Amino acid sequence: MKALLTGELGRLAKWLRILGVDAEYSRQKNNASLIIQALREERVILTRNRRLPAARGISILVLREEEIKKQLAEILKMPGICPGPQEMFSRCTVCNEALVSIAKEKIKEKVPEYVFQTQEEFLTCPECGRIYWQGTHWGNVRKFLEEIEN
Numbered sequence: 001m002k003a004l005l006t007g008e009l010g011r012l013a014k015w016l017r018i019l020g021v022d023a024e025y026s027r028q029k030n031n032a033s034l035i036i037q038a039l040r041e042e043r044v045i046l047t048r049n050r051r052l053p054a055a056r057g058i059s060i061l062v063l064r065e066e067e068i069k070k071q072l073a074e075i076l077k078m079p080g081i082c083p084g085p086q087e088m089f090s091r092c093t094v095c096n097e098a099l100v101s102i103a104k105e106k107i108k109e110k111v112p113e114y115v116f117q118t119q120e121e122f123l124t125c126p127e128c129g130r131i132y133w134q135g136t137h138w139g140n141v142r143k144f145l146e147e148i149e150n
Helices: 007-018 031-041 068-076 113-118 136-149
Strands: 002-005 022-025 044-047 060-062 100-102 122-124
Touching (some): 002 007, 002 031, 007 022, 007 044, 007 068, 031 044, 068 136
Parallel strands (some): 002 022, 002 044, 044 060
Antiparallel strands (some): 100 122
16 A cells, blocks of 8 residues: 555654555645645545545545554554565655665665674665664564554
8 A cells, every 4th residue: 555644644654664655744735735646646645634625536544543553553453554564664764765675885884883793684765875774673663563453
């Protein structure tokens, strides 16, 4: 699924990207522009705005919860929203671009020495150049998700 999140769901956009969802974040105040973007990009709109007008050919999912954990729990219960665990950490949390593998020797000067010495696999965002690796934050995310599911 490809999602378009409205302005009040910025933190949720980051979490959906961590889960591997193609999640664009829009600060558009103009509902018509938001709907046009969703149509053009074939995205489901996720919002907390109960007054967002329905539009033909667009799915709009209105979230009830305000707290991030509860929003994620609400979304994880929806069928077909989130990809499987193998997709986790496959998108840039900032740009939403799909991450690509990068050779370890190409990032030596871009990561801390300890990370370079202890990690073998690295991913990079082709848009912003951020480097990702399987650090302790991966376990923290899994723990956070387990808390939601329980």
